[in-house]
Amino acid sequence: MAKKVAVIGAGLMGSGIAQVSAQAGWDVVLRDVTESALTRGVDGIKASYDKFVSKGKLAAEDAEAALGRITTTVDLDAAADADVVVEAVFERIDIKREIFTELDKLVKADAILASNTSAIPITKIAAATQRPERVVGTHFFSPVPMMALCELVRGHRTSDETLATAREFAEGVGKTCVTVNRDVAGFVTTRLIAALVVEAAKLAESGVATPEDIDTACKLGFGHAMGPLATADLTGVDILLHASENIYTESQDEKFAPPESMRRMVDAGDIGRKSGRGYYSY
DSSP: OOOEEEEEOOSHHHHHHHHHHHHTTOEEEEEOSSHHHHHHHHHHHHHHHHHHHHTTSSOHHHHHHHHHTEEEESOGGGGTTOSEEEEOOOSOHHHHHHHHHHHHHHSOTTOEEEEOOSSSOHHHHHTTSSOGGGEEEEEEOSSTTTOOEEEEEEOTTOOHHHHHHHHHHHHHTTOEEEEEOSOOTTTTHHHHHHHHHHHHHHHHHTTSSOHHHHHHHHHHHHOOSSOHHHHHHHHOHHHHHHHHHHHHHHHOOGGGOOOHHHHHHHHHTOOBGGGTBSSSBO
16 A cells, blocks of 8 residues: 655655655645745646656656646645655744644554754754654655755654655665754754855855865865855755754854854845855856
């Protein structure tokens, strides 16, 4: 019997998680608060499948079958019979906690509740439920169909069984997992990229070097595929600012305190590729 996954949030991350899950044979219910968000999400999934088919990486009939395994809804109750629930909504603790409180009342006792957060402590999200041992972090990377990594995060009370089920799910949809054994803000990957981006932004702000030269140094000196400031533009300067602030608030570690110039860029709407301008112009 096919297993069912409910993905809460049909944005870039949620639709990507739905896409790889359906392709791996899961029945998927994709939930968002508006029909227009769901339409956008499914259109993105179709376009991505078409691209894989045109490149010969996916058979047309397999793409069609995968698409047939995805249903959409605005009703959170549709998650009630899911085996795995993955929350992929906006990175705000109050929104996530509200959703987990609702899911806790709805889903079956043996379901696992996963959050795709990149920086919010899993323990804080799990505390909104009566089953913190069933809550785990599954931090996928964007774009989900292309990126091979999933960061599994153990909350303070996450059980070994829940962690194992999350690994089975993530590996089953084609990801390589790393485990974060202690629930620190930002986990491993967001802490590393935030520290690098914040330091790069400080160097650029103080005129030590240009963004281009800072990125070239990281690419050629460290073998990075992309420099930190180009990465900030790709991810969204606003998203990395928000993540750095979250980690700084939790840790009070100065290396995560974003420079003023980064805040002003976000204030001005210069948030990277999606706005046409960030550390670079697009």
